[in-house]
Amino acid sequence: MSDLIHYRLEEGLALIGLDRAPVNALDQTLRAALSDACERAAADPRVLAIILHGERELFSAGSDIKEFGTDASFAEPDLPSTLTRLAAIHKPVIAALGKVALGGGLELALACGYRIGEPNLRVGLSEINLGLLPGAGGTQRLPRLIGVESALNLILSGKIIGAENARLLGLLDRIAPSAERLLDEAREYAYELIACRAPARPVEAWPEPGEGLPDDFLARYRAEHEPTWKSRLAPRLVLLALEAACLLPLDEGLLKELALFRQAESSRQSKALRHVFFAEREAARIPGVCADLPLRKIMRVAVIGAGTMGGEIAMSFANAGIPVALLESDGQALDRGLTQIRGNYESSVRCGRLRPEQVQSRMDLIFGTLDYADLSEADLVIAAVFGTPEVRQQVFRTLDKVCKPGAILATNISSLDLDAIAATVTRPHDVVGLHFFSPASAMRLVEVVRGEVTAPDVLATVLDTARRIGKLPVISGVGSGFIGNRMFEPYAREANRLVLEGATPAQVDRVLTELGLNMGVFSMLDLAGIDMGFLACDSNRAGISHDASYCRLGEELHAMGRYGQKTGRGFYLHEGRNRKDDAEVIALAERLAGELEIPRDPMDDQEILERCLFTLINEGIQLLDEGIALRAGDIDLVWINGYGFPAHLGGPMHYAEQLGLGNLLVGLQRYRQTLGEYGETWFKPAPLLERLVAAGRKRIERF
Known part of the structure; x- marks a missing residue:
């Protein structure tokens, strides 16, 4: 048996544990090992039921994205045929889902007859974010399990949902009381199925997915949603695959899905979106900054300027549970800023994005002040003030005096010389640029500007902090306007x-x-x-x-x-x-x-x-x-996430390469x-x- 699979026989149960660090990516080697293990369990008369699980708690984050667009993507055994054979096993197969079951990992679970998850499980079919559609049965098995409309919404949104929502939809049969109890609960579930002589696959909730739908359902769905798809190919292919699920038997639908997947995989749009995926990971690698570099602790943040941008930056930290001092020079301006922040939160309540009690808990994290002395304990200070270069330099000279040693001093303004700012303080190595994009509480991008003498641990710390508050940080050198x-x-x-x-x-x-x-x-x-x-x-x-x-x-x-x-x-x-x-x-x-x-x-x-x-x-x-930019991919990330350049074109640099x-x-x-x-x-x-x-x-x- 391969080192990628742990196979154990326990009193009538075959426990097959996936062990492909770090996320059990279903590449060709793991597929081959999984296929062998399943065939072994199916052929063994001592095995009455099979449990698939992640050996290191996590089930599977899906296919190996590096294989897409290469011969390895469909090297034998390919995932669609592996899951077709798994679904045909004449014994109950239970998927015990720990931490995540995404993309091909969820399709693996769908090929099993039964599913149990831990309370913090996250599941989803996020292939749409790579310009793809589920290609290993997701578009055919999911609508038979949860219905066509729910399947369409889950696949086209690419959203990741929690265990309870998955259970309510019908994706999960049970939820274990804890992650630690998951495998034990899966064993008990298996013995219950054996005792009642349960079929290898239960009757599906929607055996005929199209039955009961209005004749024009898919046409109306397309008309309603197509304007938001613009020139994107993948959503249209998903709709064709769901149409096949409504019109064709499962085996024919799987063949149609596979053909549509191959069309998507070979498209320029999917290639562009895969480029974006890898560019995001590459953006975290910064020359001169070691991955194991100790970080400074960021427990308290201060923002100078309670205008629109300063308030939005403060909200970004409060949303992540980090206390923020918001400083203004004028009491009326401060009151306006705090009122605007509360108004923004209350607007989110009206839209259903926040609960009323969350508004006050976040407002309690934002402390308004007119006194620089109140910033003395801040670990990170971000200046978001307009004015002449002289005014901004004076702000930093004041911060130099009042902030504690080791505090990081950052500026948000893109039209100034960061090195000139750093030259005005006694700790230039602590100065960095953090250029948020408006509206800062919603926009994902932050340009992290590395000054000539910015310390590596300062850079590493702000990159980590940006990720903590849900942002995508991209490094820029010093230059007017930075990258974007x-x-x-x-x-x-x-x-x-x-x-x-x-x-x-x-x-x-x-x-x-x-x-x-x-x-x-x-x-x-x-x-x-x-x-x-x-x-x-x-x-x-x-x-x-x-x-x-x-x-x-x-x-x-x-x-x-x-x-x-x-x-x-x-x-x-x-x-x-x-x-x-x-x-x-x-x-x-x-x-x-x-x-x-x-x-x-x-x-x-x-x-x-x-x-x-x-x-x-x-x-x-x-x-x-x-x-100024480290990589072409960094430029693409800035323009996709900061200026709305279409991700399915890969950003302006990738677009130029395709041109x-x-x-x-x-x-x-x-x-x-x-x-x-x-x-x-x-x-x-x-x-x-x-x-x-x-x-x-x-x-x-x-x-």
Whole structure:
């Protein structure tokens, strides 16, 4: 028997324990060992029932993602055929589910006749997050167990649910009283099944999944949900697989599911989402920071600035149970900030995301103050204050005096020089950037900015702390705008220029959202506030290059008091949640184009897409060359999680690789030639891109 499987015979029971550290990933070697063990138990007349379990408590986190897209994915024995043979065993098979049963791990459990879980078990079919669908029986066995609608919602959401919800849905037959009792309870369950001569598989709750459903159920489901899927392939394939479950016998449905899975696995979208999956794991590996480096303890946090961003940052820590001191210089501003925080929580109650009692428990963790002395015991202080560089430097000089030794001093502002801030204090090694994205309590991304002398343990500690509060930290070097805003500048510049040349804000936004972005440039600018963008640019004109044709439109709107959604007018007219084109903006663009002697013509959608994305990608490649970003994958994570770039396209760097680096270079050179002086200025290819193409490289990487 393989070392990957522990096989024990106990008084009529075969206990088969999966032992593939760390998460019992169902790769080819474990599949082979599992298949052999199941065949052995099925053939042994002494075995009356079989229990599958995780030898180290955890059941299985699913398939080995590294195998997807390779020959190993379907190397014999493949998972679908392994589970088909398991489901055909003529003895009761009980899955004892510890900790997690995800993806292929849950499909393994579904192939068993009976399931028991521990109280803290988490289960789910999360293949949709990789651009896939369950390919080992999940789309066929699950609807027969819990019904079509519940199966669709579970598979398409990719959500992970707890043991009690799984039991209520019908995924679990029983829940053990504790994790420690799981295997004993599974044994007792097995003996009960033997005693009552239970069948190897009980009668399914929904043997004919389509029976009783309205004839147009799947069509209506598609019509209702398809707008949110945009260009994503996997949800559509899931729907086809569930249709097969409704129309076909199980064996034929399994074949249809397998064909659909292979289609998804070979798609560019799944390849892109697998790239994102591995990029997230790679982002945790930081040069010069050892995995076993001792961390500083972060028990208390302070946030300076009770404005929108400061309040949201404070909420992020309170949501994770970490006490926060929120400091303001003005009592009325502090009261407004605390009132806004409470309002945000109460809004979550109305939406059903929080219980009323949770509001007060989280508010109790946030302590408002006007006195820097109240920050003396904070382990981490985050400054979220706007103002001149001198004002921000004074904040850090004050923190240097009042904060205890070892406290980490962080800034949230992306338009300042972190090293200049660090130079103003006596402990520059304790200074780091933590750039949260708005709304900070909801957005997953945090850019962690490493200063020239930031200590490795400071970096390791803030990375760990970001994960503790549910964020995805991505390392950036010091540079104006860090990664995300540095790339947003040419992206927004090009969008503004296109409007001066004849496009409309709505046309530009439509082209970008049709690609899959959550929001277009102008919708984003209106949401963030044109005044905030103007202030950030105005305070850092030396750090970010500007062309008159780039900023004039935004500057004129700012001068007119059109700040975006907050004033009801920006690039669009806003009425509640609805936005409309504004002829006044088009007329303004026409006037400015005349003053700047910019020709205006109708704009082609393809040109809009290329000019916005090519400049965005080109800046990202330059960032990588400068060492501001460590990896192309880090850039992709920033733009997916901070700016709504479609994950199923893999982020802008992966998108460029799929487009072809040679094609990208040719496109930049074409616009450089055709756009005259403007093109010569703004479409110069990054030197790294030229080197990559000359060397025949297919991937974006520094060399």
